[in-house]
Amino acid sequence: ERGDKRLVSGAFDGNIGTFVWTPDASGILFSGLQGTNNNLFRLDVGSGEVVKVTSALGSLSPSSFTRDRTKMAYVFQDFDTPSDVWTGPTDGADGMRLTDANPWIGEEIALGKAELIQWSSEDGTVIEGILMLPDDNRDEERPFLLHIHGGPAGVFRNAFSTQNHVWAGLGYAQLFPNVRGSSGYDDELLSGNARDIGGGDYEDLMTGVDEVVARGIVDPDRMGVRGWSYGGILGGWTITQTDRFKGASLGAMVSDWTSEYGPGFNHDVRLWYIGDTPWENPDEWREKSSLTHVANVTTPTLLLHGMNDRTDTEQQSMMFFQALKDQGKVARYIRFPREPHGFREPR
Numbered sequence: 001e002r003g004d005k006r007l008v009s010g011a012f013d014g015n016i017g018t019f020v021w022t023p024d025a026s027g028i029l030f031s032g033l034q035g036t037n038n039n040l041f042r043l044d045v046g047s048g049e050v051v052k053v054t055s056a057l058g059s060l061s062p063s064s065f066t067r068d069r070t071k072m073a074y075v076f077q078d079f080d081t082p083s084d085v086w087t088g089p090t091d092g093a094d095g096m097r098l099t100d101a102n103p104w105i106g107e108e109i110a111l112g113k114a115e116l117i118q119w120s121s122e123d124g125t126v127i128e129g130i131l132m133l134p135d136d137n138r139d140e141e142r143p144f145l146l147h148i149h150g151g152p153a154g155v156f157r158n159a160f161s162t163q164n165h166v167w168a169g170l171g172y173a174q175l176f177p178n179v180r181g182s183s184g185y186d187d188e189l190l191s192g193n194a195r196d197i198g199g200g201d202y203e204d205l206m207t208g209v210d211e212v213v214a215r216g217i218v219d220p221d222r223m224g225v226r227g228w229s230y231g232g233i234l235g236g237w238t239i240t241q242t243d244r245f246k247g248a249s250l251g252a253m254v255s256d257w258t259s260e261y262g263p264g265f266n267h268d269v270r271l272w273y274i275g276d277t278p279w280e281n282p283d284e285w286r287e288k289s290s291l292t293h294v295a296n297v298t299t300p301t302l303l304l305h306g307m308n309d310r311t312d313t314e315q316q317s318m319m320f321f322q323a324l325k326d327q328g329k330v331a332r333y334i335r336f337p338r339e340p341h342g343f344r345e346p347r
Contacts, residue, residue, distance in 0.1 A: 009048035012041065013186040015155070018062055022069050029053075029069060029090060031062045033184040035128060036116060036158040040072070040090065053092045059159045065090065077160045079114035079130070081105075110135060112168025116158075119211040121180075122203040125192065128185075129177035129208055130156050133217065134168045141219040142173040146209060146245070148227030148234050152181040152193060152201070152273060173218050179204035179234075181273075197273035198237040198288050205238065220244065225299075228252050229312060229341065230269070232304075233290070236320060239301065240293035251304040252312045252341055255291040255320040258282075263313045294323040300330035306339030 008028075017031035017038070025045070032041040032052075038059040042051045054060050058078030065072045072090050077083040082102040088095020105111070114132040121127050133142070145167055149156055156176035167174055178185070179201040180192025193201045212218045224247040227235040232253030239248050254260050257270060258278045270277075278285045286292050301324060305317040317333060324331035336343065 008045055009043055009050060011048055011050040012043070015183045020065050020069065023067070029062070029065065029072075033155065033157065035184055036130065036156065036178070038157065040074075040092075042090075053090065055092070057158065059157055060086075078158050079132075079160065080111045080165075082160045109165075110169060111165050112174075114158075114164075117211070119207055121200065121207045123200065125180060125189075125200070125204070127177060127179060127204045127208060129175055130158075131212065132164055132168055132174040132176070134171055134173075140217075142171060142217060143222040144209075144212070144218040144224065145172045145174045146205065146223065146225045147174060147176045148205065148225070148231035148238075149176070149178075149182070150227070150229035150231050151183070152197065152230045152234075152269065153183045153190065154230065155182045155184040157184075173212065175208055175212055177205055177208045194272050195275045195284075197269070198234065198241075201234060202238060202241060205234070206242065209244070222246060224248065226250070228304075232312070232317075233269075236290035237288075237293075239299040240290050240296045243298045245299050248299045248301045249304070250301060250317070250320075252306065252309055252317075253290075253303070253320065254312045254316045255294075255323075256289045256316065257285045258289070259319070260313060260316060264316075265311050291319055291323060294320065295327065297324060297327075297329060301332075303331065303333040304336070305333075306336045306341065306343060308338055309341045311341035 014032050014034040019028050019030035028043040030041050037057055038061050039056050040053040040062050042053050060074055060076050062072045062074040073087050075083050076086050082105050084097050084099045084101055086095045086097050112132045113135040114130055117131045118126055118128050155178055180189050181201055213220050223245050225235050225238055225245045226249035228251035232250040235250045236253045236255055260266055261278050274284055274288055275281055303317045303321050305314045307314050321331055321333040
């Protein structure tokens, strides 16, 4: 029989990844995300105290440990440093890099420059996001991309992204907001869009856009929005609520929650972020669906979906596309044969 379970500690706010016991079972070493940075932490099982062992600004992600737990192998990356394998002690001392997988980065290729910014949302909630600009030292208004992460409990991290640097190289300013519902913060932010999808999280996006426009670095007449999964869902909602974007790219979206009940694997989104069932809460299930408000859309829209997607079913993009086309609006839909929610075949 299983013994009684007990909560060892509630002292850690953030996301816990890989974890291992210490040999004497007095502690647990674990990989933890707080905000946009990932580090090694140690939990004392007796006291419940959590100690931050490493203090990396970036993503230091432990993946394996020696038997005596004195050393670890980990991957490190940050905004402008691609992933490499490192090894080091588990006491917080400096590690040693084992690989140099991309030696040309930063030498032959110009990268964007990223920084962490904060702003106050409509209700006063402080939201954090990553701002990336081309590294050309030009003080001017730029074309702009608003990115929306998946989840809803996803998060934008201090990590290297090839595509983000490509967009920076094309001259775009970019904002990656960790809206309410994001992981890596406290429970209040994590549950901040419960039964409110498209509410406070949408305001977090718009106030973030307002912030970068006010800084004079974004051309308000050349703005686009893009996202995948929850990013496609909230992105679709966004273009039904505002006409400020001149283009939208929406991947693997859900446009109508009621028709997704059963076919899609979205029980977490439906139960936590809308509430109840389509017959118990029909008004909210309809109100929180972007298809309900599709007549408001003026933004030219590109839709992307895998035809074998079982998380957000492909018909969700087809319905939104059909509605846009029936109104004579600018839309294009690319369906990808065989692809699931996360594409697998070579691009």
